[in-house]
Amino acid sequence: MNLSADIRVVDLGPDGQILEVTSAGLRPVSANRLDDYFAEELVPPSRATDLLVYVHGWQTKPEAATGAARRLLALAAAEYSTSLYPRLTPWAPWMVLIRWPSRSLLSLRGYRRIRDRAHAMGTEGQAARVVGRLLGYLDGHRPDPAAPPVLANQEGQYLHLVGHSFGCRLLCEAVQWAAGEDPLTLGWSTPEPHGRPFTVDSMLLLQMAAPRDAFATTFTALAEAPLRGPVVATYSQHDRATGFWHLRAEHRTGIGHAGIGTTPAPVSAIRMLPPGEPYPLAALDHRFVSVDASDVFVRGNGPAGAHSDHLRPESAHLLLSLADHCR
Numbered sequence: 176m177n178l179s180a181d182i183r184v185v186d187l188g189p190d191g192q193i194l195e196v197t198s199a200g201l202r203p204v205s206a207n208r209l210d211d212y213f214a215e216e217l218v219p220p221s222r223a224t225d226l227l228v229y230v231h232g233w234q235t236k237p238e239a240a241t242g243a244a245r246r247l248l249a250l251a252a253a254e255y256s257t258s259l260y261p262r263l264t265p266w267a268p269w270m271v272l273i274r275w276p277s278r279s280l281l282s283l284r285g286y287r288r289i290r291d292r293a294h295a296m297g298t299e300g301q302a303a304r305v306v307g308r309l310l311g312y313l314d315g316h317r318p319d320p321a322a323p324p325v326l327a328n329q330e331g332q333y334l335h336l337v338g339h340s341f342g343c344r345l346l347c348e349a350v351q352w353a354a355g356e357d358p359l360t361l362g363w364s365t366p367e368p369h370g371r372p373f374t375v376d377s378m379l380l381l382q383m384a385a386p387r388d389a390f391a392t393t394f395t396a397l398a399e400a401p402l403r404g405p406v407v408a409t410y411s412q413h414d415r416a417t418g419f420w421h422l423r424a425e426h427r428t429g430i431g432h433a434g435i436g437t438t439p440a441p442v443s444a445i446r447m448l449p450p451g452e453p454y455p456l457a458a459l460d461h462r463f464v465s466v467d468a469s470d471v472f473v474r475g476n477g478p479a480g481a482h483s484d485h486l487r488p489e490s491a492h493l494l495l496s497l498a499d500h501c502r
Contacts, residue, residue: 181268182244183217185309186237187275193305209305213312223269225333225498226313228306230273232340233286233384233416234479237274243486244272247337250491254450260495262502271313273306277341286416287424306349310334314374333376333501335404337494339485340416340431343383343408350375351396377404377497381485382472384417386427387436390463395439404501407464407493409447410434411472415480431482434465447471450488454496466493 186194192203195212204212219226229247231240248268255266317332338346383389390397390406397406408430412418417429435442443461447468448454458464471489475481 181223181248182241182270182272184241185217185271185273187273187305189276191275191303191305206304209308210312213309217271217309217312219269219313219317219332222267223332224263224265224267225269225335226317227268227270227335227337228273228310228313228346229270230275230306230336230338230342230345231277232338232342232382232483233277234483235274235277240272240274243339244270246486247491247494250486250488251495254488254491254495257450259451259453259492260499262499263495266495266498271309273342273345275342275345286421303345303348303352306345307353310336310349310353310375333498334374335494335498336375336378337381338379338383339381340384340482343380343430344385346378346380347385347389347394347397350378350400350402351394353401375400375402375404376501377494378402378406379494379497380406380408380430381490382411382414382417382431382482383408384421384429384431386421386425387430387433388427389430390435391437391439404497405443405459405461405464407459407466407497408435409466409468409472409485409490409493411467411481411484412469413473413475413481413484415475415478416482418480419478430465434467435463438463447489447493450492454493454500456500459497459500 188194188203193209193212194201195204229244231243235243248270251268255263260266313334317334336346336350385393410431410433412432414431417431421427421429421432434444440462442463442465443458444465444467445458447466447470468489471487472481472484474484
């Protein structure tokens with residue numbers, strides 16, 4: 176697998192607008208040029224079976240974000256070779272990496288600054304509608320998995336969202352924006368709705384930096400969003416960023432430390448499984464799935480603890496399992 180060729184990078188400015196390289200330096204892409212930009216820069220190859228949109232989290236340099244995307248694809252490639260995913264035949268991922276300014280002082284003030292930026296980019300800025308339109312573009316230009324064989328890909332193309340930390344907030348804002356455009360349903364066991372703006376087949380939120388009741392108070396539209404697959408969020412008691420820091424910044428522990436709390440629909444609580452142990456469909460086929468990774472995400476010192484210990488074989492196994500069950 177050529178990891179560099181399978182990743183496309185989209186850079187967002189502080190206001191959430193996409194930045195492109197011009198002769199005069201980085202310039203924002205105007206709203207009326209977004210579709211042209213997507214068509215020029217973000218055309219999924221016909222050989223791709225699964226389209227991934229990855230958004231990084233707090234304290235991530237641009238080059239580190241690219242490294243994380245490559246690492247996730249490499250882990251998935253290694254896990255795929257175990258032949259544990261019978262419906263992934265083949266697995267040929269293509270990723271859009273969304274990078275945004277997430278660095279700050281490693282302090283309570285810095286945490287609040289990036290928290291507010293992530294939220295503002297989604298609600299007041301352009302990030303939600305920009306990413307929402309990107310998802311709509313990808314959905315509109317991919318072969319439909321339910322359609323007859325298209326090009327070289329007999330199964331169509333599936334769309335998965337992956338976020339880490341505050342990047343999960345950006346993804347949720349984007350999907351919620353699209354849900355506001357045309358409310359739909361969520362869940363694999365739910366028939367695919369007609370006339371959708373786009374359909375996401377799975378949403379994996381790694382160590383999400385948001386209060387445990389965020390899906391009941393902030394991201395309420397996700398229960399009616401254009402997702403066919405589940406919203407799956409991992410957590411670890413060793414994550415101090417969403418435990419210690421989140422508690423002081425928001426007076427509540429975060430999802431990444433204690434798991435999903437109150438939601439508009441029942442939450443399935445499971446533990447993160449090791450590679451080699453299959454996830455039953457029944458464990459993941461729910462609107463919200465809270466995955467206890469406290470035995471897996473353990474590495475990390477300092478104020479953040481294990482917050483960034485999410486790039487593990489177990490994470491790739493979970494991602495591949497979601498992709499496998501989409502079929």
